[in-house]
Amino acid sequence: LEGEADADVLSFEDLRWQLTRGALEGQDVRLWVQGDKADTEREFLLKLSGLGSNNVDAQMFQKIGLIGPMTRPVIGDILPDSAAAQAGLLAGDEVTQIDGKSIVDGQQLRLLIRQSAVNQRALTQVWSILRAGQRMQLNVTPLVVLEQDQPIGRIGAYVGAPPEQVLVSYGAFDGSWQALVKTWDVSTLTLKMMGKMLIGEASIKNISGPLTIADYAGKSAGLGLTQYLIFLALISVSLGVLNLLPLPVLDGGHLMYYLWEGVTGRPVSDWWMERLQQGGVAILMLMMSVAIFNDISRLFG
DSSP: OTTSOOOOOOSHHHHHHHHHHHHHHTOOEEEEEEOSSTTOEEEEEEOGGGTOGGGOSTTHHHHHTOOSOOOOOBEEEEOTTSHHHHHTOOTTOEEEEETTEEOOOHHHHHHHHHTTEETTEEOOEEEEEEETTEEEEEEEOOEEEEETTEEEEEOSEEESOOOOOOOOOOOHHHHHHHHHHHHHHHHHHHHHHHHHHHTTSSOGGGOOOHHHHHHHHHHHHHTOHHHHHHHHHHHHHHHHHHHTSSOTTSHHHHHHHHHHHHHHSSOOOHHHHHHHHHHHHHHHHHHHHHHHHHHHHHHHO
């Protein structure tokens, strides 16, 4: 981040974390990107200061053009009688061009397939592929389907190779320190996000409920045990921060009572206790209602 010491990026998750921080704090992010050759490095400046906290949501990375880690544009499993099968595609084919446009990434390939649907019909695309070292050309006509009432193209095949996995490991001492640093970073970022939502600088669409948590838990489990445990850790830290908020029905509220009693020398009166409890329950119910509404909007909207 501009104005801070350079931070090493060891994985795509590290990159996502730094970009999220930059967008939420309104800071530009300077990237040093290493090319295929170890001795080549390029510098980029992402102007996240103009993005605005309200745009820090699930679509933020699409808005800045970083959707996911780069993957090889390879065709995977193919459904029988699908558009891919009818075009003659085989699992393992690597797509190099579509209609003369170079293909370098699986996400780029998926996007071009989706965009092939025009006026409720799919345009036939000329694909250049690499199969067992041989270059070939195939005519591919995706099938048009509706997604959220919008026509998109589908070929009935798994598109894009799985992203490369990076194992980042630390020793016992360094690992414990990194865990403390990460917990602190997640906690402070959670509080900043809550504060910005409270004053209207961040969208309340960032509040997620049990449906979204269950959805992402399933997706993270599909990526392996490590990703699943990371997801559980993030949820645990976020819930811990929420529990320490000074709301009477939470642990943070009880700490607030103890602080009041320590300062004044007397406990909170029963009248105030009852009113504060009612207010705390009302705030939690409101937050839960917003979270469930957001969940339903994401899943069915």
